[in-house]
Amino acid sequence: MSGMDKILEFNDEQETVTVQAGITFEALERTLLEYDMSLPGVVIAPQLGAMTLGAAIVTSAHGSSLVGPATVAQFLHSALLVDGTGDIQILDNPGQVLEGSLGMFGVVTEVTMYVQQKKKMAVRQIQSEDFDLVADLRDIIDNSEALALDVTWNPTAGMYQARVWHETDAASRGDSHNVQLQQPPDWLMELPERVYRDQLDLLDREGHMCEVIGELSHLPRFSHSHPDPDGAGSEPQPDDGTPPDTAIGWLNQLATASCAGAAFAAPVPDLCLLTSAKLTPHELAINSQDFSSWLADARAVLRHALGCPPFVLNFRFVGESDSPLALSSGRQVVAIEMSTLSSHNGERAGLHVKFSRLHEELLQMTMCKYGGRPAWAFASNRLLRGAPCAVRDLYADSFERFLELRASYDPAGLFLPPLFRDVIDRRGPVYYPGCAAHLDCFCVTDHHCGPDHECVPGTEFPQYRVCAPLTDKSKFEL
Numbered sequence: 001m002s003g004m005d006k007i008l009e010f011n012d013e014q015e016t017v018t019v020q021a022g023i024t025f026e027a028l029e030r031t032l033l034e035y036d037m038s039l040p041g042v043v044i045a046p047q048l049g050a051m052t053l054g055a056a057i058v059t060s061a062h063g064s065s066l067v068g069p070a071t072v073a074q075f076l077h078s079a080l081l082v083d084g085t086g087d088i089q090i091l092d093n094p095g096q097v098l099e100g101s102l103g104m105f106g107v108v109t110e111v112t113m114y115v116q117q118k119k120k121m122a123v124r125q126i127q128s129e130d131f132d133l134v135a136d137l138r139d140i141i142d143n144s145e146a147l148a149l150d151v152t153w154n155p156t157a158g159m160y161q162a163r164v165w166h167e168t169d170a171a172s173r174g175d176s177h178n179v180q181l182q183q184p185p186d187w188l189m190e191l192p193e194r195v196y197r198d199q200l201d202l203l204d205r206e207g208h209m210c211e212v213i214g215e216l217s218h219l220p221r222f223s224h225s226h227p228d229p230d231g232a233g234s235e236p237q238p239d240d241g242t243p244p245d246t247a248i249g250w251l252n253q254l255a256t257a258s259c260a261g262a263a264f265a266a267p268v269p270d271l272c273l274l275t276s277a278k279l280t281p282h283e284l285a286i287n288s289q290d291f292s293s294w295l296a297d298a299r300a301v302l303r304h305a306l307g308c309p310p311f312v313l314n315f316r317f318v319g320e321s322d323s324p325l326a327l328s329s330g331r332q333v334v335a336i337e338m339s340t341l342s343s344h345n346g347e348r349a350g351l352h353v354k355f356s357r358l359h360e361e362l363l364q365m366t367m368c369k370y371g372g373r374p375a376w377a378f379a380s381n382r383l384l385r386g387a388p389c390a391v392r393d394l395y396a397d398s399f400e401r402f403l404e405l406r407a408s409y410d411p412a413g414l415f416l417p418p419l420f421r422d423v424i425d426r427r428g429p430v431y432y433p434g435c436a437a438h439l440d441c442f443c444v445t446d447h448h449c450g451p452d453h454e455c456v457p458g459t460e461f462p463q464y465r466v467c468a469p470l471t472d473k474s475k476f477e478l
């Protein structure tokens with residue numbers, strides 16, 4: 001779809017823009033800003049600016065919002081779909097049909113979406129100890145009149161960072177950008193070696209990951225200067241009166257992170273978090289009402305981390321959707337991201353991601369105890385096929401509704417991938433030696449874990465089996 005990236009038409013009267021579905025968020029947001037426009041809603045764009053609009057719609061990708069929808073699909077006016085029979089369908093309720101459809105109805109070629117006058121946002125970043133995390137978040141949601149909130153939790157440090165989004169006057173000074181993937185070049189240059197050494201340090205005696213995660217959570221999310229020299233100085237710095245913990249800028253440049261422009265600022269081309277380390281995304285969405293008890297269970301699991309696991313957790317808030325396979329179908333959700341950080345070299349050397357036993361326990365607990373739905377764009381094979389509970393059942397009756405729609409748009413199953421057939425049939429994983437290390441299964445026997453690991457019951461939730469390093473044994477016996 002990368003060739004289908006054109007903006008076709010602005011319609012001022014109905015406040016819409018018509019675009020081809022292969023346009024990326026970063027390109028769309030940049031062009032909208034040139035026309036003094038922003039995406040609709042508050043934070044509806046996915047974190048990753050390189051994601052295409054079509055992919056975001058069909059995978060139910062989301063931002064985070066406390067008012068109104070957090071997905072782009074909910075703001076579509078109409079869409080063109082080439083369905084499985086070759087017909088071109090003009091959809092006038094595209095959000096309801098396409099959100100979470102995973103490309104199984106056909107190819108979305110063009111969408112018309114609502115846009116709005118460009119919005120200036122003030123994002124306050126609060127860093128605090130986590131012992132009252134749920135009460136703190138409830139207080140922000142109930143009392144701050146925030147439009148959006150997203151949170152990073154670092155359980156090992158006992159800290160969280162909340163980003164609280166408010167709209168501010170368009171005349172406010174500030175041109176901040178999201179630099180979540182573009183940390184300072186020196187830091188990024190050293191990262192590969194530090195992450196690799198952490199993976200070699202099996203007993204976690206040297207504390208590399210504690211330092212990396214600690215620094216990462218303190219590095220600024222937003223920068224006042226533009227990463228592209230062409231854009232430098234295009235807007236003044238914030239007023240002196242702006243609190244130092246607040247970033248002010250256009251919504252277009254704050255919501256998504258991007259590696260684009262990294263080549264300008266860095267001493268080596270394309271230096272960016274995604275090139276310096278291997279970030280493996282994982283995300284599950286639970287009913288927001290269950291968040292407090294989920295957090296208590298997650299704390300219990302993570303209490304067994306003697307050292308620093310290579311992941312932090314991000315929470316984003318997504319309102320209910322009517323679409324059958326939307327992540328938030330039929331319920332308001334908290335999307336819990338648990339992406340792991342490891343080393344590209346470590347992967348080549350066949351090293352395991354550290355603390356995978358805790359990560360595996362968290363994933364299975366979130367999915368099976370809390371009915372956590374794996375984010376479609378983030379899911380490893382083992383979540384879709386091979387967890388102790390079936391994805392299909394997490395959608396209850398709306399899964400049947402999806403199958404009916406799918407059959408009507410694509411009766412011959414042209415767009416039905418084999419992996420999704422397995423989801424429909426609730427099929428388990430294909431087991432092979434090391435399948436758990438390759439994220440294709442959760443282990444049943446030691447062979448599934450690969451070398452130097454054994455398959456053991458989870459520490460808090462023994463019903464879920466996890467891979468533990470043999471070297472870890474002594475620590476867990478202490």
Ligand SMILES: Cc1cc2nc3c(=O)[nH]c(=O)nc-3n(C[C@H](O)[C@H](O)[C@H](O)COP(=O)(O)OP(=O)(O)OC[C@H]3O[C@@H](n4cnc5c(N)ncnc54)[C@H](O)[C@@H]3O)c2cc1C
Nearest residue numbers: 021046047048051052054055058061102103106107108377
């Ligand atoms: C650091 C990082 C951050 C990320 N952040 C997010 C995030 O915030 N939210 C999120 O959801 N994901 C996120 N992802 C995952 C990301 O969504 C996937 O990598 C995604 O698949 C990339 O999008 P793409 O445009 O390349 O789509 P593709 O991989 O090409 O497509 C994804 C799916 O959509 C279908 N599809 C794509 N275009 C169309 C179309 N026009 N018509 C019909 N079907 C189509 C494809 O068939 C496929 O099933 C992140 C990944 C990384 C590495």
